[in-house]
Amino acid sequence: MNGMSRNQQQFIYQILIYVGGFFLFWEWLRPLEQITETKDVAIFTIYAAFCFFISFLQVNWWFSIPLKFIGLVFILDGLYIMERIFSRDWFRVVSDQIVFNSQVIQNQQWWEMTPFFRSLLFLLLLWLMSYLLYYWFVIAKRMLFFIILTFVYVTVLDTFTVYDGKSAIIRTFVISLFVLGLSSFAKEMEKESIPFGKLRKAHLWVLPLIAVVLVSTAAGYAAPKFAPQWPDPVPYIQSATGGSGSGTGGVQKVGYGENDEQLGGSFVQDDTTVFRATAPQERYWRIESKDRYTGKGWEDTLDEPVSELENGQLSFQTFSDEVETEEEQTFLDFTDDAALNKLVYPYGGETVDRINPSNEFSMRLHENTGEVDTLRNSNPAQMDSYQMTYEAPSFEYDQLRQSDDEEDPEEIKEPYLQLPDDLPGRVQNLAEQIVQEDENRYDRAKAIESYFTSNDFEYNTTDVATPGENQDYVDQFLFETQLGYCDNFSSAMVVLLRSVDIPARWVKGFTGGEQMDEDASINGETYDVYEVSNSNAHSWVEVYFPGQGWVPFEPTKGFSNNTDFHVDMDESGEEDPAGGENGETPEGNPGNPQEVQEQNEEAGAAGNLNNGDNQGWWRWGMLGAVIIAVVSLYVTRYKWMAAYIIRRFRNSDDAVSYQRAYHFLLKVLAHKGYARKPDQTLRDYAVDIDRRYQSSDMLFLTHQYERILYRNEQRAEQPQRFTELWENLIKRTLS
Numbered sequence: 163m164n165g166m167s168r169n170q171q172q173f174i175y176q177i178l179i180y181v182g183g184f185f186l187f188w189e190w191l192r193p194l195e196q197i198t199e200t201k202d203v204a205i206f207t208i209y210a211a212f213c214f215f216i217s218f219l220q221v222n223w224w225f226s227i228p229l230k231f232i233g234l235v236f237i238l239d240g241l242y243i244m245e246r247i248f249s250r251d252w253f254r255v256v257s258d259q260i261v262f263n264s265q266v267i268q269n270q271q272w273w274e275m276t277p278f279f280r281s282l283l284f285l286l287l288l289w290l291m292s293y294l295l296y297y298w299f300v301i302a303k304r305m306l307f308f309i310i311l312t313f314v315y316v317t318v319l320d321t322f323t324v325y326d327g328k329s330a331i332i333r334t335f336v337i338s339l340f341v342l343g344l345s346s347f348a349k350e351m352e353k354e355s356i357p358f359g360k361l362r363k364a365h366l367w368v369l370p371l372i373a374v375v376l377v378s379t380a381a382g383y384a385a386p387k388f389a390p391q392w393p394d395p396v397p398y399i400q401s402a403t404g405g406s407g408s409g410t411g412g413v414q415k416v417g418y419g420e421n422d423e424q425l426g427g428s429f430v431q432d433d434t435t436v437f438r439a440t441a442p443q444e445r446y447w448r449i450e451s452k453d454r455y456t457g458k459g460w461e462d463t464l465d466e467p468v469s470e471l472e473n474g475q476l477s478f479q480t481f482s483d484e485v486e487t488e489e490e491q492t493f494l495d496f497t498d499d500a501a502l503n504k505l506v507y508p509y510g511g512e513t514v515d516r517i518n519p520s521n522e523f524s525m526r527l528h529e530n531t532g533e534v535d536t537l538r539n540s541n542p543a544q545m546d547s548y549q550m551t552y553e554a555p556s557f558e559y560d561q562l563r564q565s566d567d568e569e570d571p572e573e574i575k576e577p578y579l580q581l582p583d584d585l586p587g588r589v590q591n592l593a594e595q596i597v598q599e600d601e602n603r604y605d606r607a608k609a610i611e612s613y614f615t616s617n618d619f620e621y622n623t624t625d626v627a628t629p630g631e632n633q634d635y636v637d638q639f640l641f642e643t644q645l646g647y648c649d650n651f652s653s654a655m656v657v658l659l660r661s662v663d664i665p666a667r668w669v670k671g672f673t674g675g676e677q678m679d680e681d682a683s684i685n686g687e688t689y690d691v692y693e694v695s696n697s698n699a700h701s702w703v704e705v706y707f708p709g710q711g712w713v714p715f716e717p718t719k720g721f722s723n724n725t726d727f728h729v730d731m732d733e734s735g736e737e738d739p740a741g742g743e744n745g746e747t748p749e750g751n752p753g754n755p756q757e758v759q760e761q762n763e764e765a766g767a768a769g770n771l772n773n774g775d776n777q778g779w780w781r782w783g784m785l786g787a788v789i790i791a792v793v794s795l796y797v798t799r800y801k802w803m804a805a806y807i808i809r810r811f812r813n814s815d816d817a818v819s820y821q822r823a824y825h826f827l828l829k830v831l832a833h834k835g836y837a838r839k840p841d842q843t844l845r846d847y848a849v850d851i852d853r854r855y856q857s858s859d860m861l862f863l864t865h866q867y868e869r870i871l872y873r874n875e876q877r878a879e880q881p882q883r884f885t886e887l888w889e890n891l892i893k894r895t896l897s
Contacts, residue, residue, distance in 0.1 A: 176300050177218070182341035183299040184214045186312050187291060189334055193316075193325040200284075202241065209237055209285060213292035234285045242278040305345060309338045336379050343371045417696035418502060418670065422452060425459040425635055425649050426628035432696040436500045436672070439692045440682040441492040444674030444724050445508040445554075446714065447694065448480075450533035451667045451704060455657060457582045457634045460668050464530035464577060471525040471534070474514035476507065476550075478532045480704065481711035484561070486728070487553035488841065491515075491684050495547040503542035505534035506672065509714065509725070510553035549684065556726040556843060557713055562604040568708035570665055578665035578706060581657065586637045593661035603664055607705045610658045611717045620645045621719045648718045652701040655717040665706040669714070672698045674724060728843040823888055824867045830895050844868070855894060859887040 191207050194200040212233050216226045235247075245251040263279035266272070299305050312334050320327030417432055439447070452460040471477065487510060494506060505514070505525060514525070523545055526535040536545050596613050597606040622645045629638045636657045639650045652668055659666040675694035682691050700721075704712040716723035803826070828838065831851065838847040844864050851860040 178344055179299050179305070179341060180214065180218050180296065182337050182344070183295045183305065183308070184211065185337050186308065186334065186341075187214075187295060189312055189316060189330050192330065193319050193323070193327075196325050197319060197323045205237060205241070206284065206288060209233055210288045210292065213289050214295070217292045217296045230289050234282075234289070237285060238278065238282060241281060299341075305341055309334075309342070312338075332379065332383065335382070336375060339375045339378060340371065343374065347371065418449065418504075418672070418699045422460040422649075422670075423456065423458065425653065426626065426638075428624050428626045429647075431623070434499050435497050435693055435695050436502060436698075437494050437496040437506065437694050438678075439492055439494050439675065439694060440684060440689050441508070441692065442490050442687075442689050444677070444690075444692060445492070446674065446700070446702065446724060447506045447508060447672040448511075448532060448669060449504050449506060449671040450528070450531045451669045452531065453577045453667055454580055455582060455636075455653065455660075455668075457584060457636075458629065459635065460653070462531060462533075465528055467529050469527050469529060471514075471527050474525075476505075476511045476513060476527070476534070478511075478527055478529065478534075479711070480509060480532070481555050481557075481713070482709060484709060485711065486556045486558065486841070488556070489551065490554050491549065491551050491687070492689075493547070493549045493682070493684055496544055500544050502544050503536055505536055505545075507534070507550060508552050508554070510555050511550055512553060513551045515549040515551055554726065556728050556841075557710065558728055558730055559604070560730060562707055562710060562713065563602045565604070565707040565709055566602050570706065570708055574665050574706050578667050579660050579663060581660050582634075584634070585657070585661075586634055589634075589637055589640065589657060590661040592640060593658040596658065597662050603705070603707060606662060606664060607659060607713075607715060610655055611703075611715050613658075614651055614655070614717045615719055618644055619651070619719055621647060621651075623647050626650070648701045648721070651718040652703050655703045655715065659703070659705060667704050667706075667712070668701060669704050670699075670701045673700045673721070674698075726843055820867065820870055824863065827863070827888060827891060830892060834895050836895075851891075855891070859891055863887055863891070 187210065188207060191203055191210065194206075195203045200206075213230055216229055219226075221229075239247050239252070243252060243255050245255060259276060259278045263275050266274045295308065298308055313331070316327045316330045316334060319325045320330075417434075418436075439445075450462075452462045454461040454463045469477075492508060496502065522539055523543070524537045524540075526537060528534070536543060593610070597609050600606045600609050626646050627638065627643050629635045635650075636654045639646050639654055656666045656668050672694050675692040675698050678691045678693055680691050681688050683689070700718075702721075702723075703715045703717060705715055706712055714723060714725045831837065836851060836854065838844075842850075844867075845861070848860040848864040852858050
């Protein structure tokens with residue numbers, strides 16, 4: 163009786179331990195389909211269970227080996243061999259596979275092995291593991307070593323691959339705790355020589371073990387946990403092997419990267435030069451845009467269609483033909499460390515004029531995103547240098563404000579108003595609050611862009627959070643951290659714009675770089691040289707305006723948008739420099755010259771009729787005095803008009819007075835020969851005036867004028883300084 167009880171005790175112990183060992187081994191098989199090209203993992207799992215079962219039965223080797231071998235053959239036949247099993251053709255296929263792969267192994271060309279042979283080796287490994295685990299768990303009772311290996315295996319895959327090991331860790335913990343508890347109990351039974359038959363109620367020892375396992379698991383799962391204490395090592399490894407940029411969160415190495423599905427986390431600076439640009443002025447260098455926001459990052463769902471570029475013609479334009487442009491040229495020279503298999507181009511890029519003729523390059527355009535792949539003999543490659551001709555755009559403010567009169571095309575609405583279904587509602591509520599006082603698309607976009615600079619947001623690259631599993635990337639930035647870099651700011655602006663039905667997209671490339679103390683020549687024109695490094699990698703926003711196209715915006719705190727905007731002064735009600743407002747003649751103008759001539763003739767006739775008459779001379783004297791007064795007033799009109807406006811300006815600080823004062827300043831400058839060119843923006847004009855007077859007064863006044871005019875502000879900042887600088891410029895110009 164006691165012998166039967168001991169055998170029963172050993173059997174129950176062995177089967178429980180062995181089943182636990184199989185479930186632990188199963189955790190080794192689960193990730194294969196995600197991290198490798200292994201298919202049909204379920205079939206391999208079934209074969210592993212079959213081998214475990216045969217090993218547990220402990221049948222003679224001359225019976226177990228044929229059983230496992232037959233199972234292996236049937237699996238390989240079902241997966242890879244089309245011929246009838248065990249036919250002559252079947253054996254020929256198997257023989258050819260073995261001979262070919264044996265030669266591959268001898269030549270150490272492991273990558274040439276066929277799927278049939280790789281599966282054969284894997285099945286043999288499962289066969290061997292079923293025996294080894296039986297030995298470790300049942301005979302040697304050394305299960306702790308395999309448990310530790312399983313934890314290490316799962317955690318390494320969770321850290322270095324796309325496999326999510328959270329559930330696997332919990333399962334491994336539960337199984338391991340149960341197996342170790344069962345093993346300890348069995349050892350105590352054996353040590354005290356207590357037969358299983360003596361335990362009349364088995365649940366008295368099984369239930370406490372189960373309770374301990376469940377309570378420990380629940381407590382561990384529910385307990386608060388520290389955030390990661392060390393940075394993610396993957397980005398450092400990627401950086402060391404040449405990868406950089408966004409992609410996986412954690413601490414990354416700054417630079418342009420293509421994978422933006424998981425944004426967040428800090429990065430380390432990298433000042434490695436990517437290219438040097440010779441250009442007339444600083445420009446943003448565009449590479450691509452992305453359309454789909456996932457709540458964690460960005461995906462490109464508009465990768466198609468793709469077309470080949472012929473003769474270096476860049477058939478991609480972000481703005482319409484209605485936008486004013488100026489033709490410019492640039493030359494880009496890439497370093498050996500660039501490894502950037504994309505075309506880098508400024509807004510308005512038209513042609514790649516010169517490519518090194520010794521390299522057979524072709525370009526492939528993704529028509530929706532503007533991404534241009536550079537290829538050499540159909541393989542991705544970086545072009546060493548090239549020259550580009552581009553049409554630099556200048557957007558007119560009134561046209562942007564009036565763009566709401568047209569409807570957005572459906573092909574724009576669908577992809578560029580997309581938002582995730584689980585986007586927190588407070589994001590949309592915030593967007594509506596920001597734009598509630600603005601009536602047109604441009605003002606709304608500017609309000610959202612300005613929101614980040616006028617609030618407590620901070621630009622930071624070293625202490626940036628990564629959103630948790632149930633956190634939205636933009637929501638975390640807007641309401642919790644308010645700290646980040648360009649990806650945080652630009653993603654937040656796009657999401658806020660889309661929340662109020664303004665189509666927008668996320669754009670990547672480089673900022674203008676650092677201007678060097680040198681210049682270079684392109685076609686006889688001397689231009690500045692800019693050095694662009696990995697640290698200049700950047701993301702920004704493009705907003706769609708019907709009739710105008712995509713307009714760049716810059717929400718990142720500390721960065722300025724170098725896109726050109728201008729005002730059509732003829733349409734904005736500017737006074738005519740040659741006359742008064744609305745075409746009126748200045749005060750004191752004698753009016754119609756014909757009438758003056760007639761008056762003179764009449765006066766002359768009266769003098770002739772009254773020769774020697776004092777009254778006639780008096781009339782001539784009065785007429786001459788009037789003419790002299792009129793001429794004097796006309797010649798000095800700007801001085802006395804300036805005095806009048808200064809007096810009125812000091813007594814009124816409303817927006818209308820500021821605009822009139824600024825318009826009058828433009829008239830005075832034009833009168834003195836410093837007129838603004840027809841194609842010149844106000845800011846460029848201000849820079850020219852300040853260069854002439856060696857000051858920064860005009861630029862300050864222009865900035866205040868634009869704030870009043872385009873942000874609908876009712877008064878300028880620092881009105882006293884505005885008045886003083888305006889008076890100084892007027893006096894210096896008229897002196």
